[in-house]
Every structure is written in C-alpha cells, then in structure tokens.
Amino acid sequence: MxxxxxxxxxxxxxxxxxxxxxxxxxxxxxALSLPAPGRWDIDPVHSRIAASAFHLGITKADGRLRRFTGTIEMGTDLASTEVRAAVEPASVDTDDDVRDQHLRSADFLDVAAHPHIAFASTRITARSADRWTMTGDLVLKGVRNTVDLDVVHHGAGPDLWGGERAGFSATTQLSRDDFDIRWNQSVIAGILAVGRTLRIEIDIEAVRAS
Structure with missing residues (x-):
C-alpha cells in the first residue's frame, strides 16, 4: 500500500x-533535505522582516521593513550556499507616521545618507537537519558588523503556478550601539525611551528561479 x-x-x-x-x-x-541547488529569489509579498524594541522599559514597540529583495544561491550543501539581501530603511512602518519619520531621520536610520541595508552570508552551519546558524555581514547606517541568525528551514515543495517554493524563518538580536544608532531619551533615571536591543524576526518564502 x-x-x-x-x-x-x-x-x-x-x-x-x-x-x-x-x-x-x-x-x-x-522538510529534511536542502532545497534544490540553484538560485532562489525571495518573494517579498509572502515574506516579512519585523523588528521590536522595548518602549519605556515596560512594553515592546513593533515595526516592519516593507521593501526588500534577496537571493539564495543554494549549493549542494550548506557550506557552498550563499544568501544576499537588500532592505530599504525608508520603508519602516510602525503604524505611526510621526514615529516613522523620526526613525527615518539621522537620529536613527538616517535614510537620506544611507538608503540601503545590506546583508551577505559568510557561513551557514547545520545544528540539525532543519535548524541552521547563518553568520554574515550586516551593513546598517554605513556600519558593518558580523551577525548570527538562528534559521529554521520549513521545507520546500510545489506552488500553485507550476513553480517550486521553500520556506524559512530566522531570528537574531542586534545592539543599536553596534551600528551607531545611539539616540535616546531618559524618562527617569535608568529608564530609556527606546531599548538598546532590537529583536529581528524574518519569514522568507523563496521561489526557485527557472
């Protein structure tokens, strides 16, 4: 049977x-094997980049970066796989126009001087069949730093249009100080308006290039 x-x-x-x-x-x-070798393009319509930081030390403020592109060059193994992505910081959206304008200013992302955020992987290693650690160079506000992302591979399979898609999610934490984003305002001693640590959550749906 x-x-x-x-x-x-x-x-x-x-x-x-x-x-x-x-x-x-x-x-x-x-689910337990790598996507087929070749180029996979990130589908921004079915993908998401979100960030959150503590506000006043008691709750989280959430936002999304709406415009981004990226490719996954799948090798025959993770060691030969490369990921590249570009994000437009001007697309930040926190559902508050005043706050979004402040985030785009020189106090934070300074989008006039730095219109792109870039990421390029340098190493991907497997912790299990579907959980990986991806190390790469992140350039944010003109500052380059190495970051590690915890990646989960959700599997690959056919889509509704005769193509093939693969799903991934990733998380990491960034220190604003590492990228020269130092604006803050003390409410009372020891309590800052915006937390120094950003939690990044990424959901990716990639389409295999024909």
Missing amino acids: IASAVGHTPAARPVAGPGDLGRVVLTRSG
Whole structure:
C-alpha cells in the first residue's frame, strides 16, 4: 500500500491481507533535505522582516521593513550556499507616521545618507537537519558588523503556478550601539525611551528561479 498527499513524500507499507495499518505519517517534501541547488529569489509579498524594541522599559514597540529583495544561491550543501539581501530603511512602518519619520531621520536610520541595508552570508552551519546558524555581514547606517541568525528551514515543495517554493524563518538580536544608532531619551533615571536591543524576526518564502 502506498499513501500519498500533495506536497508530501509518499509512504509505502507491505500488505499481506486485511488488517489495521496503524498510524501512517507523511513527511513534508523537502522538510529534511536542502532545497534544490540553484538560485532562489525571495518573494517579498509572502515574506516579512519585523523588528521590536522595548518602549519605556515596560512594553515592546513593533515595526516592519516593507521593501526588500534577496537571493539564495543554494549549493549542494550548506557550506557552498550563499544568501544576499537588500532592505530599504525608508520603508519602516510602525503604524505611526510621526514615529516613522523620526526613525527615518539621522537620529536613527538616517535614510537620506544611507538608503540601503545590506546583508551577505559568510557561513551557514547545520545544528540539525532543519535548524541552521547563518553568520554574515550586516551593513546598517554605513556600519558593518558580523551577525548570527538562528534559521529554521520549513521545507520546500510545489506552488500553485507550476513553480517550486521553500520556506524559512530566522531570528537574531542586534545592539543599536553596534551600528551607531545611539539616540535616546531618559524618562527617569535608568529608564530609556527606546531599548538598546532590537529583536529581528524574518519569514522568507523563496521561489526557485527557472
């Protein structure tokens, strides 16, 4: 007997006659293997870059970077795989126009002088089949620093238009001080208006290039 479902790897079991087959589990196609070698383009419509920081030390302020591009050059293994991305800091969106204008100013992202944020991976290593550590160079506000991202590979499979897609998520934490984003305002002693640490959350859907 062969059990199958779209987007999953078929499972086969020998059948000698009527009987209970028990529980049959199908694995998502590509969940435990790398996407096919070649170029994969990030689909910005189905991807997300978000950042959050503590506000007044008691709650988080969230925002998104709406415009970005990127490619994944998949190798035959992670050691030969490269990731590159470019983000427009002017696309920052926190659902507050006044705050967004301040974030675009020289106090924070200084988008007039630095219209792009760039990332290029330098090393990707596997912690398990679907959990990786990606190290790369991040250039933000003209300052280059090395960052590590915790990456989860969610698998790959066919889409609705005859193509192939792969899904990933990644998280990291950045210190604003490392990128010369030092503006702050003390409310009372020891309490800052904006936290110094940014939590970055990324969801990526990539399309295999034809």
